[in-house]
Amino acid sequence: MTTTTTTTTTTTTVSLQDELVYLDTKADHLDRHGYLFGQKLAASMSPLLHETVYRELGLRWEQIRLDSTDMDLFLRFMRHPKFYGASVTMPHKVAIIQHLDELTDECRDVGACNTIFVRDLPSGQRLFCGANTDVIGVRESFVQNVPAPDIYEHRPAMVIGGGGAARSAVYALHKWLKATDIYLVNRDEAEVAAVMAECTERGYGARLIHVSSVEQAEKLEGPGAIAACVPDFAPSTEQEKLARRITEVMLLKEKKGAMLEMCYNPSPYTALGALAEQHGWQVILGTEALIWQGIEQDKYWTGRAAYDLPVKEVKEIIAAKLAQVSRS
Structure with missing residues (x-):
């Protein structure tokens, strides 16, 4: 069993055991981590967007690319104690729903989930919740x-x-x-x-x-x-x-x-x-839809309102990335 995992700076193909070791190493210097889970993720700007938010907020968080079709693998990683949530893309937006504890109204009405967030109960139980921020x-x-x-x-x-x-x-x-x-x-x-x-x-x-x-x-x-x-x-x-x-x-x-x-x-x-x-x-x-759905995701993950998130900085970094794409 293999999966392709891409951080914001490197791309490697690793075994399940290597991925677990990678996460343990990350835990030494990250407070929380999340995932971008789907396929064909190499060109995705989602990690860049969220990296910008976390940097501006002073959070030691990271979104890790998990380029895989292995749902069981992701469900295992989702239960890591430092997991804060995930962006879910094709082909998993519908399939992930059956594995979640709660859904927002938009997620239920659309029938697709692009965002997972965690709700911690006073009892210590963690609920895995699905939202649709694409809307x-x-x-x-x-x-x-x-x-x-x-x-x-x-x-x-x-x-x-x-x-x-x-x-x-x-x-x-x-x-x-x-x-x-x-x-x-x-x-x-x-x-x-x-x-x-x-x-x-x-x-x-x-x-x-x-x-x-x-x-x-x-x-x-x-x-x-x-x-x-x-x-x-x-x-x-x-x-x-x-x-x-x-x-x-x-x-x-x-x-x-x-x-x-x-x-x-x-x-x-x-x-x-x-x-x-x-x-x-x-x-x-x-990329406009990317920005606004991503800001909505970070509202779920950080618990902050949109006006407390660095929207201006996100727009600037995505615009700079677009300029690179345009030149190429």
Whole structure:
């Protein structure tokens, strides 16, 4: 059994025993540690974000990359006495839920968990709790970056994709951003059907509309907010090409809006984002969602309010990282 573990400065492939020794060594100079648990984590800015928060707060904490599909391994590490919590990414956002003691309302309603935090009871028992801060990332990306909310409020919205990020976007657009109808565009009809069924079961699926043809898209009112929740690759299958054509029809509508491009790994500068800008849309980079969902995570982990966290410093360090990506 092996797992790839990446700290903020090094990358190594280690055995389970080596990882346990590594953690014991970390415990000598760290007060607390957490994880980024998922796959394809090398380019993730999450550890950088949280490292900035901890440094500014004077905390001897660290978020460690755990690039692994081994759920049992993670559950074992989660029970370390100095574990403070974890960022959970694909493919574990749904699977982790069954292993948690409590869920926040957003986590339960979306059906996906991207944040684990610990609640210590007076009895000494530790409860492992799940939250979904992706929904906050979507909400704040629009609220913090669009100067006039009437650009997206009381207008239809559109979500491109059918995975966990798409579910979070639907939830945020429905609950906080005052969308009327929410259009779903995706290459896979079965994924759309699953999203619609789950959202309906949880009480917020009534205004979801699957846009499945160019002709249908041409007849619909244009969206004010778009959340793009798909990887950055050129459409190749007929279904992917159809989804892109439908998206272009919406981008060409006379009344424009703002698009949140959730994809930021390995780069937030995507082909879909460039297309939207060409058609006159404001494009919000996915790193904005990263920042705001990460700040929400640190509220859970540190117990501090957002105004007590170094948001300015986080924005500066992510902007500097983006400048490096842009130059490369």
